[in-house]
Amino acid sequence: MIKELEWDSNYWNINIANCIYENEDEIVEYLNGKNVDLIQTQVNINKTEDIRKLENLNFKFIELNVTYHINIESNKMYGTNFTVANKCNLNDIQNIANQVFISSRYNVINIEKTKEFYKMWAKKSIMGELDDVCLIQKDEMNQTEGFITIKAIDENSARIGLIGVKPGCQNKLVGTHLLNQAKIYLLAKGIKSLFVSTQGSNIRAQNFYAKNKFQVVDISVWLYLFL
Template identity: 30%
Template sequence: MSVHGNLQPLSWESEFFGLQTAKLQLASEAPLITEAMLACHALVQAKVPAANVAQLDALSQLGFQFVEGEMDCCLAITAQDGLPAVPQRWRVANTDSLDSVRDIARGAFSLSRFRSPWYQPGDSGRFYTLWAEKAILGTFDTHCLVIQGTDAQPLGFVTLRSIAPGEARIGLLAVRPDSTGQGVGKKLMIAARQWCAQQAISRLYVATQSSNIAALNLYLASGAKLVSSAYWLYR
């Protein structure tokens, strides 16, 4: 099977990681992709539905390698989500929380597609730290919710953004290392559902790596249903 698509340069990622990067957008009506076209970039990413075995095989023939799986889930939000039986200690993070949220994000995402041998050690931590910061500033994800401990310091955070009328997506969810195993992840999911109900959002999406079983179990236990799966490949 041949591979047809368009190569989309990823300017921001290229500059941030110091690695000329493009994403292959697969499309049957697009031009035929050749090795010479791919060789113009230091790294090319492709995301393929897990069921498209023929496309996966074709990309393998062009030198693409498996990096990580991705599981996408969706939660149905109802008005009842805005009326919890037990009040939750969460708030929308502001710039006062920047340092604490950065510290949590820096070491929370070891299961990441931004890993060696394709990226340098520390790149993943830098990437997700900036992502969390942008959520607080409202420049990528638009909101960051934090669960506060008794000392008013964040025990964990979750970032969100609207993606369509009535729909939102969780970007990042992370728990402070010394607070794992204490139900903070569950509280963050409740906070996200409450926020969605307050915003009249009826569907909340969240994706995770297929290797992150703990995260997937959290989302399913929170009422999410698995709606799609895909594979990331790099060349």
């Protein structure tokens, strides 16, 4: 199934479609009838035959996507508080986003617009328009050290959208404190299952989630067809 991505196309100023791969004929037929600049698809890494078929159609490997999961209920947490970000925190959060989200699969489209994309993601999550909520961690001087955004998947599970720690505050357990806030926030809503995805090239993030008891549940590849 191939679907045009209206929002993505408008933002990146190119015609983008997403493909849930079923067969080669569908892609060929689509290309004959549509004006598209980029088709993206995400395929489980175990589906090697599908990946080869897509590569034969000139799809190019862009990045690995690693998805983690944790059962919140089975993990001890300390404290009962979380801090929800608001408009007053916007500049601090966007400054962090601008510094930490440097490597992205979107860089192959437009690096400068990628930076703005993550800043916009953070802003919309503060407003509850993209992810549901943005939580922040502050130091003893009331300075923002990091943030995390969360979105409910269903009544039992949620996912982390973004998590960013200010340069200079890394390796100080800020990320772990943000995860703890997220767990407390979600448990208060009766949600006990938490997912997060990161890039295969982001070894630091992978080690971070493993250290915090997340387990890998899926690995997939992003493939792009540029036209």
